[in-house]
Amino acid sequence: DQQVKQNSPSLSVQEGRISILNCDYTNSMFDYFLWYKKYPAEGPTFLISISSIKDKNEDGRFTVFLNKSAKHLSLHIVPSQPGDSAVYFCAASAGNTNAGKSTFGDGTTLTVKP
């Protein structure tokens, strides 16, 4: 059973608009969440993270929201830019788990149209 799900395989938005990427999880022990961005022919790179003690974390145009009761997190990109077009992975980890043992979602491919 997949513990981290990104139910939208793809998302297309217009430049300047908001992009909202969603991630759901089932394991209530997860307490740290990260988003990674992956361009074609490159490895994923860290984008933003959030601890379960918070419900929001912001870094420039990127904001991650965490709703623990719904076991849901979302990544907001405002305003979206064509350079944001990439695959976005959500990852979750629990307790003292090694960071590399995080559980990853399948990824959502974001396309930002000029």
Add this chain to the structure above:
Amino acid sequence: DVKVTQSSRYLVKRTGEKVFLECVQDMDHENMFWYRQDPGLGLRLIYFSYDVKMKEKGDIPEGYSVSREKKERFSLILESASTNQTSMYLCASTFSGATNEKLFFGSGTQLSVL
């Protein structure tokens, strides 16, 4: 900036061949990881190492082995390649493996087993 280098971008091998995938990081990280990325399945952990000569199985170790003789280098070995091992392989590293650490990824090796 941390650099994680994977020796090959593309590899084509035949069924039954022994395959070596090499990964080198340049930031003295303790932890190194091998993942495979498949459509619809996200990133799945194959093996990881938290120190020289130390290794632990990840979620899908069957058919793979690893070697870490030096801190900066982590090798993934397919003893007898099979077609179901055709995949994108990603190497990553972190300093201590703490839950809230971000992973640094290489650019990946696309392996095709014919």
